[in-house]
Amino acid sequence: xxxxxxxxxxxxxxxxxxxxxxxxxxxxxxxxxxxxxxxxxxxxxxxxxxxxxxxxxxxxxxxxxxxxxxxxxxxxxxxxxxxxxxxxxxxxxxxxxxxxxxxxxxxxxxxx
Amino acid sequence: xxxxxxxxxxxxxxxxxxxxxxxxxxxxxxxxxxxxxxxxxxxxxxxxxxxxxxxxxxxxxxxxxxxxxxxxxxxxxxxxxxxxxxxxxxxxxxxxxxxxxxxxxxxxxxxxxxxxxxxxxxxxxxxxxxxxxxxxxxxxxxxxxxxxxxxxxxxxxxxxxxxxxxxxxxxxxxxxxxxxxxxxxxxxxxxxxxxxxxxxxxxxxxxxxxxx
Numbered sequence: 001x002x003x004x005x006x007x008x009x010x011x012x013x014x015x016x017x018x019x020x021x022x023x024x025x026x027x028x029x030x031x032x033x034x035x036x037x038x039x040x041x042x043x044x045x046x047x048x049x050x051x052x053x054x055x056x057x058x059x060x061x062x063x064x065x066x067x068x069x070x071x072x073x074x075x076x077x078x079x080x081x082x083x084x085x086x087x088x089x090x091x092x093x094x095x096x097x098x099x100x101x102x103x104x105x106x107x108x109x110x111x112x
Numbered sequence: 113x114x115x116x117x118x119x120x121x122x123x124x125x126x127x128x129x130x131x132x133x134x135x136x137x138x139x140x141x142x143x144x145x146x147x148x149x150x151x152x153x154x155x156x157x158x159x160x161x162x163x164x165x166x167x168x169x170x171x172x173x174x175x176x177x178x179x180x181x182x183x184x185x186x187x188x189x190x191x192x193x194x195x196x197x198x199x200x201x202x203x204x205x206x207x208x209x210x211x212x213x214x215x216x217x218x219x220x221x222x223x224x225x226x227x228x229x230x231x232x233x234x235x236x237x238x239x240x241x242x243x244x245x246x247x248x249x250x251x252x253x254x255x256x257x258x259x260x261x262x263x264x265x266x267x268x269x270x271x272x273x274x275x276x277x278x279x280x281x282x283x284x285x286x287x288x289x290x291x292x293x294x295x296x297x298x299x300x301x302x303x304x305x306x307x308x309x310x311x312x313x314x315x316x317x318x319x320x321x322x323x324x
Binding site: 034103 | 117118204234236259267294
């Protein structure tokens with residue numbers, strides 16, 4: 001819920017930079033390892049927007065996969081079934097390469 | 113009109129955390145963020161840790177709970193500065209809570225423990241300016257916790273497997289728990305301890321001293 005509140009604070013701050021503008025849609029990228037459950041976040045966002053000054057703001061949540069990179073063959077791969085090994089060459093030396101995103105990607109506004 | 117916004121949702125928290133981290137670096141402070149489910153033994157681990165420290169050590173603790181200052185009372189007995197952060201509903205600590213609570217701690221410290229609110233989900237997302245994260249998992253929980261809460265274990269540097277004195281009474285498989293943690297975070301270090309018998313605490317202390 002506090003993450004949802006941070007999202008709305010940022011939307012308000014960004015909209016305030018554009019006098020008269022109204023935010024209609026916010027795009028967010030949520031990684032599998034971000035610690036945020038997209039459905040719960042959406043629920044909280046919608047609950048906070050309902051009846052607020054931001055209504056009817058909508059959200060687009062883009063889910064980002066958990067990825068690692070192979071230190072031997074440099075392949076970047078999606079982690080499936082918690083397996084951190086490289087599916088291309090089989091190496092176990094891999095490093096984190098994404099999935100902890102919790103970012104804005106865009107804000108759509110209507111201007112007068 | 114679509115405005116591209118390339119920024120983190122928690123960038124205000126991250127900004128404060130970056131300021132804390134810079135301050136800690138400047139003063140040579142090692143800051144550890146302790147995360148676990150409620151009841152895994154974060155406070156017990158800190159009790160045993162503080163108890164074992166020479167009184168000349170410069171150590172401070174901030175302990176977070178939704179309500180009560182029970183943990184701060186438990187930890188204050190050892191003579192080191194301890195402050196309770198009562199979040200009043202929030203299920204995690206954030207960087208601004210840490211920043212405010214630190215103004216209450218006078219003097220210089222070399223080690224700062226941040227005992228997060230007992231929760232394996234929300235604390236993960238909030239950078240507190242720490243140098244390292246430790247997650248405590250007790251053997252009365254499931255071996256699959258690292259797989260159920262991958263984000264928390266993925267961001268941890270150390271897993272403390274606690275309550276190993278209870279292993280004869282529970283079906284917990286240590287090797288499976290370790291394997292699960294390493295699937296989520298191959299570089300994670302693991303120490304097995306019992307805060308009740310003291311077994312393994314030397315390995316935990318050795319890990320801690322190696323971070324300084």
